[in-house]
Amino acid sequence: QVQLAESGGGLVQAGGSLRLSCAAAEGTFLDYALGWFRQAPGKEREFVAGTTWSGRRTYESDSVKGRFTVSRGTAKNTVHLEMNSLKPEDTAVYYCAAALAPDTSVPRNSEIYPYWGQGTQVTVSS
Secondary structure (H helix, E strand, O other): OOEEEEEOOEEEEOOOOEEEEEEEEEOOOOOEEEEEEEEOOOOOOEEEEEEOOOOOOEEEOOOOOOOEEEEEOOOOOEEEEEEOOOOHHHOEEEEEEEEEOOOOOOOOOHHHOOEEOOOEEEEEEO
């Protein structure tokens, strides 16, 4: 059982930056891929970025590539999403999720992830 908690959301102007963090309140991230997803009002939840459990491989969606970076924290049970050059279309609730996965891939299908945080709101004003 893994319990996740996100932090770091907020309101920022377009072009600004935010750093989201996800911590395991209980359990450990060992052997778990960590994914970041987002859901905007009226839209489906979409994969944003993710990392394998060791941090050896990371992936970002095309919509955020070059602007967002996912990384494992120095604390073993944390993962971060660094978001730069934010755009109004990045406005959404951001979730972190965990799924058992080999250290070679990060699932992009949200249905594969059994453990989810409560989400944190990111709002980018124009």
